[in-house]
Amino acid sequence: MIPLLLQLRIKPKEHRGFSIWLPFFLFWLIVLPLILAAGPFVLLAALMMSKDGRGKIVLNGYKAIFVVIFCMSGLKVDVQAKDAVIFFNLI
Amino acid sequence: MNEERKKILDMLSQGKITAEEAERLISALSDPGETGSSVDVRLPKYLRVMVEPSPENKGGDRVNIRVPLKLIKAGLKLASFIPKDARTQVNDALHEKGINMDFDKIRPEDIDNLVAQLDDLTVDVEGKETVKVFCE
Numbered sequence: 001m002i003p004l005l006l007q008l009r010i011k012p013k014e015h016r017g018f019s020i021w022l023p024f025f026l027f028w029l030i031v032l033p034l035i036l037a038a039g040p041f042v043l044l045a046a047l048m049m050s051k052d053g054r055g056k057i058v059l060n061g062y063k064a065i066f067v068v069i070f071c072m073s074g075l076k077v078d079v080q081a082k083d084a085v086i087f088f089n090l091i
Numbered sequence: 092m093n094e095e096r097k098k099i100l101d102m103l104s105q106g107k108i109t110a111e112e113a114e115r116l117i118s119a120l121s122d123p124g125e126t127g128s129s130v131d132v133r134l135p136k137y138l139r140v141m142v143e144p145s146p147e148n149k150g151g152d153r154v155n156i157r158v159p160l161k162l163i164k165a166g167l168k169l170a171s172f173i174p175k176d177a178r179t180q181v182n183d184a185l186h187e188k189g190i191n192m193d194f195d196k197i198r199p200e201d202i203d204n205l206v207a208q209l210d211d212l213t214v215d216v217e218g219k220e221t222v223k224v225f226c227e
Contacts, residue, residue: 057172064169071161074137080153 002028003073003090011085024090028069035065095120135210135226136160143221151220160206160226167202170194 004025011017042062046055076089096117103113138158144151173181178194185192214224 061172064165064172067165067168068162071159071165074157074159075162076155076157078153078155082150082152 001073002070003075004028005091007087007089007091009085009087013083017085038062093120137227138163138209138212139223139225139227141221141223143223145217145219145221148219160209163209164202164206167197167205170197 002025004023006022006024007020008022009017009019039062042058046058046062049055049058072090074090078087078089079085099108099113099116099120102108103110108116136159138160140154140156140158142152142154144153173194175195182193182195209226212224212226214222216222
């Protein structure tokens with residue numbers, strides 16, 4: 001599923017830091033139409049590059065963008081080091 | 092005593108399986124219908140990497156990472172976009188380090204198998220820090 005929320009917490013040493021919930025779905029509302037709009041151009045580029053065999057790579061790359069976006073949900077990184085705390089969670 | 096039960100007990104006596112595994116297998120034999128429905132066939136979804144400091148080193152860094160297996164699979168497939176020259180360099184570097192691996196020979200089926208086998212992966216390293224790698 002596409003990640004809809006991003007929980008982010010950054011706390012550098014001796015600083016108060018911050019913790020926020022970002023509505024990631026708003027980001028997708030902007031980015032996904034752009035990616036989709038790029039589709040015909042990617043297809044055109046793939047056709048132009050098909051002679052030297054790179055067309056398939058371009059198409060697979062375009063597909064990979066969607067695969068990665070849709071697989072990111074559930075990614076969680078929590079690092080508590082001596083000088084900083086970094087936490088992010090894609091929900 | 093039926094044949095299957097005898098085999099399980101033989102494996103237990105030979106130390107091939109633990110007592111808990113033997114119990115589970117025998118209960119599966121005694122009521123296959125019931126166990127068939129209760130067996131947990133849930134596939135793992137995430138790869139977890141946890142690093143915790145040892146009790147003596149309480150101020151150490153802590154790391155807790157959860158990566159969706161689907162993302163790992165997608166990432167591995169992206170390896171096919173690496174230009175051939177770069178792949179050759181990676182292969183050469185791996186060979187220099189004594190790792191016999193060829194990126195050119197990795198096929199999508201291999202990636203699927205690799206990710207499927209991650210289910211059984213468990214790594215426990217204890218030293219100054221405790222490192223755990225497992226799937227859940």
